[in-house]
Each structure stands twice: as C-alpha cells, then as structure tokens.
Amino acid sequence: MKRLLLTALLLAAAGATSGCDRPEPAKSPSATASPIGGPFSLIDTAGRPVTEKSLLGKPSAMFFGFTYCPEVCPTTLAEMTAALKALGPDAERLNVVFVSVDPERDTPEQMKLYLTNFDPRIQGYTGTVDTVAAAAKAYRVYYKKVPMEGGGYTVDHSSAVYLLDKRGEFVEPLSYGMPHDMVLERLRKLISSS
C-alpha cells in the first residue's frame, strides 16, 4: 500500500495528472505492474454464480464493503443511487456492483435485504471467505478483519469505487467523498467511451 501511494504521489509530482481537478491520477500506477481486475467467482443476491464475465459488455462501477459498515458503504450506495438516477436512460448502460468483504455475515439474503433501500440496479455480490479473498486480490482491494474489544469484529477496507470498461479493464478509481458532480462526470465519460 505504502509503495503504491508513494508511486502515485511521485507521478502526481511529475505532472502526470492534467491539472488540479483530479484528486487521483487518471491511470493507476499499478496498471504498469499487474492489472487491477481479473477472474472472480462469487454469488449474487439470489445465490446465482457470477464471474468477471457477468460484467462484460457494459462498463462497471465496482466497490467493496460490508453491510455492518455504518457510514462509508451506505454513503457510497446512496451516492451510486443518486448517480444512477441522474444518468437517466444511460444508467442502463452501466453495471454497479457492491461486493462484500464480510462473507461470513453478508449472506445473499442479507445483501438482498440491505440493498432494497437503494437503486434496484445495484448488484450485490458475496461468496465464501476464499472466493471473496480471491476477488479482492484480483481487484487489489485491501481489507482486513479486525476483532473488536468486547466481541464481534469490523472490517477495514478500501473505500474507492473502481471504474472498469466494458472489457473489464480498469479505468480509474473514484475516491470516497468525491463531489457528486465529479462522480457523474466520470461515469458519463466511462459510459460514452465504452
């Protein structure tokens, strides 16, 4: 993580970004090393198997979280719900996927119930401890189960939304808390270039 961040900072300092309007470099520095994304094997909220191929043909906005998360995940889901509404008919040309990093608690039923409050086009993926770990690794998502004092646990996790093109190739991340207008601009660009 540290090295990635450093590379990102160096790239930014070297003028790799086109101006101050980008909170993050357009291309991840890791794209030169090994790509973000790859094969995964998970299940959706109906318990049906899904893989990276399920997303091909349309660009995707994908993020990782868990339903126990009181703030970041519902905020991101609310943002995506607002964005899908603002996109109008173009929203049909985009996959939005919420992947659980807490498969022990996030069963397909739990994911389905949790997502009823958001845009029905948002898909929820979960799996087993192993299949989720493999998916997170493919997408270079950091997460870590952390026991809480007094019982239970929380999950530290990367908060960015990853944008992927219709071939499943990584385009750029949207950082958490990015203003709504910027999120929309990025999603529109992603859809129109796909």
Next chain:
Amino acid sequence: MRPKTFALAASAALLIGLPAAGASPSPVAAADAWCRAAPPGAPSGGCYVTLTAPTGDRLVGVDTAAADHAEIHTMDMTGGVMRMRRLPDGIALPAGKPVALKPGSLHLMIIGPKRQLTAGGVVPMTLRFAKAPPLRLQVPIRMAPSPAASPAHHGDHQ
C-alpha cells in the same frame, strides 16, 4: 463492609444523579444529536452529537433500549481505507470545548437495532460520563446528507 457501603452510596448517588423530569440539567451539554437512517437489515447504525463539558469530563459509555448495545467508535480514512475502532476509554471532553461526534470521525455505533432506523424515528439514548450524571437524549433519525452536500475535500472544479 466498607467497600459495600461505598458501593451502596455510589449507586445511591448515581440514582439521584439520573435526571428525572424537572431535575437540574446535566453539566454536559448535547447539541445537534442525530442518528443516520439505515437500510433495512442494517446490523448497525451511526449516531452523532456535539458535547460540551463546561468543567471537563469524559464520555465513557452509551446505552440504548433501541438496540442490542451501543459503543463509542472512531473512524479513520487514511489512504482511502476505512478503519473503524472501538474506543474502550471513551472520548475526552476538554473543559468548555465542544467535541463533535460526526460522520467520518468519532461516532456512537448502535449494534443490533431492534427496529429499523427509519428517518423520522427517534432513538432513545443515555450517555454516561466519568463525572457528570447520565444524559438522556431522544435522538432524531435523519437521512444522511449526501456526500456531495458535505464540504468537498478538493475544492470546486474550476
């Protein structure tokens, strides 16, 4: 005998300290309390409040009948990674300085809500302090402001 007497006296003091209707107000002031409306099936929820202890104190616990239990948490987003931790020692309240529990930072986490946290509802809550008597609050449940409505961390797009 002695510790027992002390414990009795302490619990009596605690009972007297409970602010029944019309009792003198708690020395710790609470403002802008709200709980975040949560999706159905959400196993937890976040609540926020700004506390001011005129003579300095410490928030040491939170109780609610609306959930299995509640905890004092902090959250950190360094490097784009969300990390949440329980604060077993609570939160220091320096004398006269408002301490804001707010999104992205310190918060009260209610775990195992007994009813869905729907906007318009209320969460009854008791905040416990190291010195001041417990503070009972009826905390309104609201939709969280959209992330776009919160101050942008990067300024306006020119």
